[in-house]
Amino acid sequence: MILNIPSSVFPNLSLSIIYTDTKITNIEFISTKKNNKISAELSSDNDITSLEQQIKYQFKQYFLLSGFQFSLAFQFIKGTEFQQRVWYALTEIPIGKLMTYGQLAEKLNSSPRAVGNACRNNPLPIIVPCHRVVSASGIGGYAGDTLTRQNTDIDFLAIKKWLLSHERAGF
DNA sequence: CGTGGAATGAGGG
DNA sequence: CCCTCATTCCACG
Numbered sequence: 001m002i003l004n005i006p007s008s009v010f011p012n013l014s015l016s017i018i019y020t021d022t023k024i025t026n027i028e029f030i031s032t033k034k035n036n037k038i039s040a041e042l043s044s045d046n047d048i049t050s051l052e053q054q055i056k057y058q059f060k061q062y063f064l065l066s067g068f069q070f071s072l073a074f075q076f077i078k079g080t081e082f083q084q085r086v087w088y089a090l091t092e093i094p095i096g097k098l099m100t101y102g103q104l105a106e107k108l109n110s111s112p113r114a115v116g117n118a119c120r121n122n123p124l125p126i127i128v129p130c131h132r133v134v135s136a137s138g139i140g141g142y143a144g145d146t147l148t149r150q151n152t153d154i155d156f157l158a159i160k161k162w163l164l165s166h167e168r169a170g171f
Numbered sequence: 172c173g174t175g176g177a178a179t180g181a182g183g184g
Numbered sequence: 185c186c187c188t189c190a191t192t193c194c195a196c197g
Contacts, residue, residue: 111191
């Protein structure tokens with residue numbers, strides 16, 4: 001399903017959310033800027049599943065409230081053992097807190113670079129809070145964006161900053 | 172300050 | 185094999 005992010009947060013930005021009967025498996029930011037409207041909205045509220053209700057409700061709450069914590073069921077359907085270890089570790093970073101790639105690497109007996117690469121491949125952004133990981137010297141990257149290489153379509157670093165300030169991580 | 176190399180895990184040519 | 189990544193640290197000038 002396509003979930004619109006409130007335009008007061010980011011205009012022309014939506015989330016594409018993939019799920020099975022019971023679990024979310026993939027989330028992706030998509031730009032609705034040029035496209036003549038994305039028409040993948042739910043047809044009616046009658047045949048909406050309870051998972052879909054939960055998704056809509058919880059994301060609405062998340063963007064509305066500063067300290068809202070997700071409790072949606074998710075599943076990693078891809079990723080190596082190492083990557084999944086990193087992703088699970090991300091879910092243990094509490095809202096409002098930050099870790100550096102180096103700190104996370106130390107916890108996992110790995111290296112900062114490898115951790116950053118696993119974060120880069122996080123299939124469930126926002127729910128699995130890779131945005132709470134920053135570099136030792138600054139903001140770090142998000143969805144492939146870095147300070148030196150920026151996506152032209154979506155300003156992912158601006159999204160990361162918004163998420164962090166919204167969660168009052170004090171960045 | 173800047174620059175370069177090494178270590179790390181994964182994917183691609 | 186080679187290279188490139190959402191990094192970091194340490195050595196050198």
